[in-house]
Amino acid sequence: MPDSAELDAADPLATYRDRFVGAETPLVYFDGNSLGRPLRVTGRRLxxxxxxxxxxxxxxxxxxxxxxxxxxxxxxxxxxxxxxxxxxxxxxxxxxxxxxxxxxxxxxxxxxxxxxxxxxxxxxxxxxxxxxxxxxxxxxxxxxxxxxxxxxxxxxxxxxxxxxxxxxxxxxxxxxxxxxxxxxxxxxxxxxxxxxxxxxxxxxxxxxxxxxxxxxxxxxxxxxxxxxxxxxxxxxxxxxxxxxxxxxxxxxxxxxxxxxxxxxxxxxxxxxxxxxxxxxxxxxxxxxxxxxxxxxxxxxxAEAGIDAIRDKSVGLTDHVLEIADELLVPVGVEVASPRVAELRGGHVTLNHPLMREATAALWERDVIPDYRDPYGLRIGLSPLSTSYAEVRSGLESVRDVLAGLTG
CATH class of the missing domain: 3.40.640.10 (Type I PLP-dependent aspartate aminotransferase-like (Major domain))
Structure with a gap:
């Protein structure tokens, strides 16, 4: 599996992350498909x-x-x-x-x-x-x-x-x-x-x-x-x-x-x-x-280019699937999104009977996905503000929280 740090180093859009408020913090944001982070320039514009x-x-x-x-x-x-x-x-x-x-x-x-x-x-x-x-x-x-x-x-x-x-x-x-x-x-x-x-x-x-x-x-x-x-x-x-x-x-x-x-x-x-x-x-x-x-x-x-943004989106969601297969599928998590990139948008949903409880516990850890019935943890990835390392860190937290909930 590609290393998250190596993927970030090779990412042509990696520097765009610095333009978003809060991206420098350790908080993991998996809900960019519900509410995107604000741009730094927007505060000055307002x-x-x-x-x-x-x-x-x-x-x-x-x-x-x-x-x-x-x-x-x-x-x-x-x-x-x-x-x-x-x-x-x-x-x-x-x-x-x-x-x-x-x-x-x-x-x-x-x-x-x-x-x-x-x-x-x-x-x-x-x-x-x-x-x-x-x-x-x-x-x-x-x-x-x-x-x-x-x-x-x-x-x-x-x-x-x-x-x-x-x-x-x-x-x-x-x-x-x-x-x-x-x-x-x-x-x-x-x-x-x-x-x-x-x-x-x-x-x-x-x-x-x-x-x-x-x-x-x-x-x-x-x-x-x-x-x-x-x-x-x-x-x-x-x-x-x-x-x-x-x-x-x-x-x-x-x-x-x-x-x-x-x-x-x-x-x-x-x-x-x-x-x-x-x-x-x-x-x-x-x-x-x-x-x-x-x-x-x-x-x-317009500056980044929508095609380049889509390429990054596919890379991020592919990385979610790779890490999920490594860390989460073995403990009973099911992938509830298409595995073929051409059939998948910008998020991945992971199902497990305890995902509602897991979502609440993850928020307490500053890992912010959202929950969708039935039993779905939705990993929403905004390409310009999300890093590959953030994906791995967040999914490791999902693993740890599920382990704690299942004893």
């Missing part, structure tokens, strides 16, 4: 924003930069991380709200076209928010949910999707990386299958954006949503992003009509007229402060 851009420019900031920031930062995010051309990505609202907007818009478009399509397709192990929002949209629009049963150690395959889509399918909602297993879906193939059935497709990119290369335009994706506080390090509650393919911008109508998405936001007229382009999918006043850390991370991803 202070400067308060002192000068907010404190100095005050309301003038809206005319000078803030009003367009959801679109300009969206364009940059699309360019660097999403494979999306200009005018198709915007930042704003939470992931839940954006999922609702796009699901409801897609369903309404199908109904208005008179297609007779009455089903939303999704899988049983999809991230809970996706399932909850889809359930609400289905009830609101008089549709039904069509479920794909999946292995919790894997995800939706092409054959499984092909079996359930058809003339009744209005919308297919899929996770690019499964939150539990890290299964990396074949997005272009699944999109093609859904389109052949006449359905629209909405991809949840929360566990891939900033870690796994995405090519929304090339894959012919219709709609996508993702959060920005995981691999994009936007901070707690940072606003999510949405993607609407250019071909749909003139036909989809978003359901939460607010002043920021109006044709003339400052007219304050008696009726709502949607703006042209991606801005029509905005609703209320955007979270400008919440976009600042995201902007820093997008530029860091």
């Amino acid at each position: 202070a400067e924003f308060v002192d000068h851009e907010w404190g100095g420019r005050l309301i003038r900031g809206w005319d000078e930069r803030w009003f367009d920031l959801p679109r300009t930062l969206g364009d940059r995010l699309g360019e660097v991380c999403l494979g999306a051309g200009p005018g198709q990505v915007a930042i704003g609202d939470s992931t839940t709200v954006l999922l609702y907007k796009l699901m409801r818009a897609a369903v309404a478009a199908q109904q208005q076209a008179g297609t007779g399509r009455t089903e939303i397709v999704l899988d049983r192990d999809q991230f809970p928010t996706d399932r909850y929002v889809a359930d609400g949209v289905a009830r609101e629009a008089g549709l039904t949910l069509r479920w794909i049963e999946v292995d919790t150690t894997a995800g939706v395959s092409a054959d499984q999707l092909a079996e359930v889509v058809g003339p009744r399918t209005a919308l297919v909602v899929l996770n690019h990386v499964a939150y539990r297993s890290a299964w990396l879906a074949d997005a272009p193939e699944l999109t093609r299958i859904a389109h052949e059935a006449g359905a629209l497709v909405l991809w949840d990119l929360c566990h891939s954006a900033g870690s796994v290369p995405v090519q929304l335009d090339a894959w012919n994706v219709d709609l996508a949503v993702g959060c920005t506080y995981k691999y994009l390090n936007g901070g707690p509650g940072s606003p999510a992003f949405l993607y609407v393919a250019e071909r749909h911008l003139g036909t989809l109508t978003q359901p939460i009509q607010g002043w920021m998405g109006a044709e003339d936001p400052f007219l304050m007229g008696p009726s709502y007229v949607p703006a042209a382009g991606i801005r029509r999918f905005l609703s209320g006043t955007p979270a400008i402060v919440g976009m600042l850390a995201l902007a820093d991370m997008v530029e860091l991803v």
